[in-house]
Amino acid sequence: MSADRQLLLFQVGARVFAAPAKDVRRVGGSLLEHPDDGVPDTALGRPWEARRGLVVDPGDGSERTVLVDGVLGLRAVAAVQALPAFAREVMATQALCGFALIDEVPTLVVDLPALVRERQRGPSAAGREERNDHG
Amino acid sequence: MAEQKASRRAPARPRRGGAAAARPRAGAKDDATRISEVLRAHAKGDYAKRLDPTSVRDPGLAAVARAVNAAAEQAKVRNHEMAARMDTVRVGVDEAIDAMVKLVVQGDLTGTLRLAVNDAALTPLIAGVGQVMETLKRFVKEIREAAIQLSASSAEVLAAATQNENSTAQQATAVHETTATMEELKGASQQIAENAQTVATIASETLSATHQGEQAIRAFMEAMEKVRRNAVEVDEAISKLSRRVERIGTVVEVIDEIADRSDLLALNAALEGAKAGEAGRGFSIVAQEMRRLAENVMESTREIKNLIGEIREATHAAKEASDGNKRMAADGERLGGAAMASVSGILTGAQGTSDAARVIHLATQQQRSATEQVVQSMAEIEDVTREAQAGSRQATGAAAGLAGLAERLAALVQRFRAE
Amino acid sequence: MAEHEQGSGARDPAPHGSAPGDPTADAWYFAVRLGEGRYAFDAPLVTEVVRLGPLTRLPAAPPFLPGVFTHRGEILPVLDLGELLLRRGTELEPGARAAVVQAGPWRVAVVADEIEGLLSVPRRRLEQPPPGHGASEFLRAVAVDGAEDLAILDMVRLVAAARARSVPS
Numbered sequence: 112m113s114a115d116r117q118l119l120l121f122q123v124g125a126r127v128f129a130a131p132a133k134d135v136r137r138v139g140g141s142l143l144e145h146p147d148d149g150v151p152d153t154a155l156g157r158p159w160e161a162r163r164g165l166v167v168d169p170g171d172g173s174e175r176t177v178l179v180d181g182v183l184g185l186r187a188v189a190a191v192q193a194l195p196a197f198a199r200e201v202m203a204t205q206a207l208c209g210f211a212l213i214d215e216v217p218t219l220v221v222d223l224p225a226l227v228r229e230r231q232r233g234p235s236a237a238g239r240e241e242r243n244d245h246g
Numbered sequence: 247m248a249e250q251k252a253s254r255r256a257p258a259r260p261r262r263g264g265a266a267a268a269r270p271r272a273g274a275k276d277d278a279t280r281i282s283e284v285l286r287a288h289a290k291g292d293y294a295k296r297l298d299p300t301s302v303r304d305p306g307l308a309a310v311a312r313a314v315n316a317a318a319e320q321a322k323v324r325n326h327e328m329a330a331r332m333d334t335v336r337v338g339v340d341e342a343i344d345a346m347v348k349l350v351v352q353g354d355l356t357g358t359l360r361l362a363v364n365d366a367a368l369t370p371l372i373a374g375v376g377q378v379m380e381t382l383k384r385f386v387k388e389i390r391e392a393a394i395q396l397s398a399s400s401a402e403v404l405a406a407a408t409q410n411e412n413s414t415a416q417q418a419t420a421v422h423e424t425t426a427t428m429e430e431l432k433g434a435s436q437q438i439a440e441n442a443q444t445v446a447t448i449a450s451e452t453l454s455a456t457h458q459g460e461q462a463i464r465a466f467m468e469a470m471e472k473v474r475r476n477a478v479e480v481d482e483a484i485s486k487l488s489r490r491v492e493r494i495g496t497v498v499e500v501i502d503e504i505a506d507r508s509d510l511l512a513l514n515a516a517l518e519g520a521k522a523g524e525a526g527r528g529f530s531i532v533a534q535e536m537r538r539l540a541e542n543v544m545e546s547t548r549e550i551k552n553l554i555g556e557i558r559e560a561t562h563a564a565k566e567a568s569d570g571n572k573r574m575a576a577d578g579e580r581l582g583g584a585a586m587a588s589v590s591g592i593l594t595g596a597q598g599t600s601d602a603a604r605v606i607h608l609a610t611q612q613q614r615s616a617t618e619q620v621v622q623s624m625a626e627i628e629d630v631t632r633e634a635q636a637g638s639r640q641a642t643g644a645a646a647g648l649a650g651l652a653e654r655l656a657a658l659v660q661r662f663r664a665e
Numbered sequence: 666m667a668e669h670e671q672g673s674g675a676r677d678p679a680p681h682g683s684a685p686g687d688p689t690a691d692a693w694y695f696a697v698r699l700g701e702g703r704y705a706f707d708a709p710l711v712t713e714v715v716r717l718g719p720l721t722r723l724p725a726a727p728p729f730l731p732g733v734f735t736h737r738g739e740i741l742p743v744l745d746l747g748e749l750l751l752r753r754g755t756e757l758e759p760g761a762r763a764a765v766v767q768a769g770p771w772r773v774a775v776v777a778d779e780i781e782g783l784l785s786v787p788r789r790r791l792e793q794p795p796p797g798h799g800a801s802e803f804l805r806a807v808a809v810d811g812a813e814d815l816a817i818l819d820m821v822r823l824v825a826a827a828r829a830r831s832v833p834s
Contacts, residue, residue, distance in 0.1 A: 117520035126724065132520040138513045140506075154725040163510075182513055184537070185520050185530070197771040198733060198742040200828045203725035210721075210733070210740050217721045217735050 116190070118211060118220060120183035121165060123155045127183065127218060129211055130165065134223045136174065138182050139164035151178045153226050154204035169227040177223055186213055191220050204229060277307040284314055293322040460586070467582035474575035480568040484561055491557050498550045505543035512536035691785035694817065695764060697777035699747050699755075703813050706820035708783050712765045715774065717743070717757060729827055731757065734774070741765065744773040749827055750803075768824035775820075786815065 117132035140163070149164065151157060164176035188211040193199075199207065206225035210217040280297060287295040296315045302308035512533045519530025694705035720732035720743065729748040733740050743763065747755040755776050762780040766773055786808045794804040794816070803826070806817040 119517065119520075123724075126722065132517055135517060138510060138517060140510060156724055184513075185516050192740055195733060195740055195742045195772065197744070197773050197824070197828060198723065198726070198730060200771075201727050201730055201830065202723060203727075212735065215735075216719070217733060217740055219721070219723065 116188050118186050118188055118213075119165070120186055120213070120218070121163070121179045122181045122183060123153075123158050123179050126156070127213075128155060129186070129213065129218050129220045130223045131208070131220070132185060134167055136166040136168060139166050139176055148174060149176050149178050150227055150230055153177060153230055154206065155221065155226070165223060167223040167227055169224050169231065175227045177227065186211075188213065192217075277302045277304050277311070281307060281310055281314060284311075284318070288314070288318050288321065291325075293318040293325060460590075463582050463585045467579055467586075470575045470578035470582060473571050473578070477568045477572040477575060480564065480571075484565050484568065487557070488561050491554055491561065494550070495554050498547050498554065502544065502547040502551070505540050505547060509537055509540035509544065512540055691787050692791070693783060693785050694815070696781040696784050696815065697746065697764070697775070698779035698781060699751055699777050700753065702816060703781075704746070704750070704777070704816045704818050705784070705786075706766075706818045710766045710768060710820055712767055712772075714762055714764050714780060714782070715741075716760045717763050717774070717776070719759065720757070727827075727830065728754065731776075736765075736774075741772070741774045744775050744824065744827070746775055746777045749823065766820060766824075768821045771824050771828060773824060791817070 118129040119132050119135050119138075120127060120129050122128070149161075151161060158178050158180040160180050161178040163179050163182045165179060165182070166174050166176050169175050191209045191211050193209045194202075194207055199205075204226065206222040206229055208220040208222050211220050212218070280302075284295045284297050287293075296318060297311040299308045299311040299315065302311045512535075515533030516530050516537060519526035519528075519533055522529065693708035695708045695711045696703055696705040698704075715736050718734040718736060720734050722732040723730065726732070729745045731743050731745055731748075731754070733742050735741070741763075743757075744766075745755050745757075747753045755778060757776060761776065763774040763776045764780055766775050790808045791806040792808065794801055794807045803819050803823045804816055805819045808815040808817060
């Protein structure tokens with residue numbers, strides 16, 4: 112069992128996403144606990160209730176809490192498949208790792224720190240920048 | 247008429263005779279016999295026979311003969327006179343008859359009978375004829391008056407008879423109409439009787455139905471009363487239940503929070519275990535178990551919370567229903583009261599109707615028999631009227647005939663001029 | 666479900682006017698139906714025709730990308746031709762057909778109102794597209810096949826434009 116393949120499943124609105132467990136510092140309670148560093152709105156959408164928060168380090172050592180509707184659990188997957196090239200090209204966000212087949216359903220694996228950074232910088236900027244990176 | 251002395255046995259041959267005494271054959275005939283023959287001739291009416299007294303021997307018989315001659319002479323004269331008188335009377339009688347004929351044929355009663363001849367013997371005749379004329383005059387007057395009266399009366403009778411005929415005709419019509427009306431009335435009263443019967447039936451049915459209705463309303467009102475009492479009890483029970491449910495809710499909230507926090511702890515523990523990789527596996531497992539426990543608790547509390555929600559809803563509904571019931575019971579009691587009042591009204595009315603209907607029924611039955619009687623009577627009247635009509639027609643005819651006769655009589659009498 | 670495997674180097678369809686190939690030969694196209702119109706693109710682009718599996722919707726995706734699905738272990742993005750050309754989203758029923766297309770470097774599963782399949786059109790029937798035709802930027806030719814017009818699309822250009830998000834609105 113490799114730590115890289117441990118995914119934390121969470122829910123934003125009606126959709127289930129996954130994130131590498133290593134990216135999540137901890138799971139927090141409701142927004143009331145993190146009023147200042149909450150990230151309520153990301154490319155994944157806006158949660159309905161924001162009962163949980165995923166505490167991540169955006170890359171600068173700080174802590175930001177991505178607000179989600181719920182945390183479903185941890186899963187270990189065999190592999191994370193890359194996004195189909197076309198999809199990656201046209202998505203508005205580049206904070207995506209790929210897909211993992213969870214219960215035979217392709218589940219999007221999200222790069223949480225990148226997601227937070229995108230929000231900090233602005234989404235369109237993130238898109239252009241990342242595309243240029245891919246070349 | 248002087249007769250020639252006829253020989254007694256000799257065939258009569260006209261002899262020119264005269265008063266010259268015929269000389270009997272110095273005969274043997276006896277004078278008495280000769281006188282007797284003359285007397286016999288005188289008795290027979292032959293006063294012309296004379297005897298020549300000179301021819302008589304006997305002086306006494308000669309005197310007799312002279313007496314006989316004188317007697318015969320007197321008789322002859324008397325006969326003459328008689329004959330003359332007879333002629334006069336005959337003439338008078340003829341005149342009288344003529345006058346009578348005139349009277350009868352020409353109807354002239356104005357004059358008295360005056361005869362051209364006068365004779366004492368006619369006096370009774372004249373008196374008699376006069377009487378007859380007077381009587382006739384009187385009769386004519388009377389008859390004329392009577393004829394006039396008769397004319398007038400018969401006109402009156404005709405008028406009356408005509409009027410009578412008209413009025414009987416009218417009466418017949420009126421009677422007929424009345425009969426028709428009565429028939430209709432009979433029919434109508436039959437209808438009324440039937441209707442009254444129906445009404446009576448309906449009224450009696452209404453009565454019994456209303457009695458039933460009355461009982462039903464009473465039962466309803468009792469039920470409403472029960473509902474109201476029940477509603478009050480229900481209210482109290484609901485209040486108790488609500489309070490208990492709220493207490494449970496509070497407890498559940500606390501449990502829920504605890505479970506949630508436990509879940510969070512377990513989650514983080516599992517996360518750490520995952521990040522530690524192989525080393526953290528045991529940890530991860532324990533954490534997983536904790537999470538499962540927390541999830542179970544949360545599942546239960548979720549169920550309880552759902553249940554509480556449902557109870558709250560049910561309680562609310564029950565409360566509303568109970569309030570509704572109370573209101574309904576109150577309304578129901580009010581309505582029931584009103585219904586009772588109406589029912590009483592209906593009962594009274596129905597009773598009244600029933601009585602009235604029965605009365606109407608009886609009355610119409612009576613009326614019906616009365617009407618039938620009337621119709622019967624009217625039929626009889628109609629018959630009588632028809633007879634009367636016929637009779638009055640007859641009377642009119644008779645009166646007309648009478649009037650005609652009166653006219654004829656008057657016309658007849660008109661001919662006799664009495665004044 | 667028709668399977669039509671071509672070699673990796675699909676031959677370039679002959680452009681209208683120049684004829685390295687035989688002018689009398691037929692051209693092969695893959696036809697789809699969008700609304701009232703028929704469209705087609707070069708048949709060699711199509712690798713296979715598949716049935717759609719359950720779609721995973723993607724957040725922050727453009728409207729012509731309704732989602733991705735897995736086919737035999739491969740994750741395929743779905744390209745809604747109706748949304749791209751007519752700005753009208755195709756109603757996707759589960760198990761609907763899709764044509765897997767290799768358009769240049771991009772591999773997509775194309776969906777339309779109806780996936781018809783291969784058809785051949787004599788080259789002489791190909792004409793210039795009339796001006797004012799919708800999506801004329803990506804139209805290579807029109808053909809009259811039977812009773813209907815057929816709009817021949819330049820699929821490679823279309824997909825590249827989509828990717829660059831430069832499909833005119």
